[in-house]
Amino acid sequence: MVPADSPELLSCDDCGNVAVGNGRITCCEATMTATDPVDSVDEPELADLLGDVFGMSDTELEVCLCVMEGGAMSVNELADRIDYDRSVVARHLNHLAALGVVEKRRRLIEHGGHVYVYRPVAPEVVRERLTTAFMTWVRGATEQIGALRREKLESIADADGGESAWKLFREE
Template sequence: MTPAADETRLFECETCGGVGIGHNRPTCCGDSMTGVGTTETAVSKPSLETLLQTVFDMSGTELDVCLCVMEGGELTVTALAEQIGYERSVVARHLNHLADLGVVEKRRRIRPEGGHVYVYTPQPPEVVRERLRGEFLSWVRLATAQLDDLQREKVEAIADAETDERQWTVFQEQ
C-alpha cells in the first residue's frame, strides 16, 4: 500500500536506528532515511481517547474540561466548574495540566473589588495541534529510548550469562 503524498510517514535511519516522522524523507547520519512499511501491523489504530490518555495523561474528565474551554472562550475555574458540574479542585487541576500542555492559556487577572483570579483561554486550533504534535514527538522519542534500553538489557544479560539457565528478565522501574 503506497501512502498518499500528504500522509505523515514513518522513517528509520539504517545506520543508527533513529526514527523520523513527516511528509518528506528526512536525513540522518548523512543519508536519507528509509520509509518504514505501513502494511499490516499487530498494533491497532488508537482512538483519540486512548491517544490522549496514553501520551498526555489526559482523562475523560480532562477532555471534557478541555472541550468546554475550547467552546466557551475565556473562563475561570469557578465558572467552568459550575457549567460542567465538576468539583472546583478537579477543574483547577485539569486546567493547570492543559496549560502545561499549551492547550489553554492561563492568565492572572486583578479583580476590581480586590484580589485576583486566573482565567483560562483556549489557544487557536492550529496552536493546539502543533503543541500536541510536539509533545507527542517527545513522547515517541522517550518511548523509543525505552525500547532501546530493553534491547540493551537483553543483550547484556545474554552476554554475561555463565550458565545455560535463562538469564534475561524484563526489568521494570521500582
C-alpha cells in the same frame, strides 16, 4: 484515506534508523525511504493517545472542550457550567495550561484580589504543541526500548552455564 500532510514512517537503507516526518529527511548522507507500518500495531484512538501520552482523563478532555467551546472562563464559571467540583476543574485546567492547550491569565477583580481566567488556544497551535510533546514522548520511548535491548544483551553475555538468560524485568 490518509491526509496528504500526514507524516510518513521512514527508514535509512544503510543503518536502519527510523524516523517519522514529512518531506526529505536524510540519514547517512542519503534520503530516507518510506517504510510500511507494522501491521500488528493498532491505530491509536484519540482518547487513548491523550490518556496514555498526555495523562488526560475523559474529565480533563471534557473540561478542555468546554473551554474551547465556551471561551474565556474562570474556574468557578467552568465548574458551574459542567457541574464538577471547583478543585477538580482547577487541577485539570492547570494541567491543560501546562500542556499548552488552554491559556491561563490573571484578571484583577474590581474590589481587590484576582482570579485566573482560562482561554482556548487556536486549534493549529494546540496541534503543534501536542505534536511537539508527542515527539518528545516518542524520543523517551525510543530510549526505553534501547535500554531494554541493552539489558537483554547484557543478560545473555553474563549468563552462567545453567542459568536462564531471559529474565523478567519486573522481578523487583
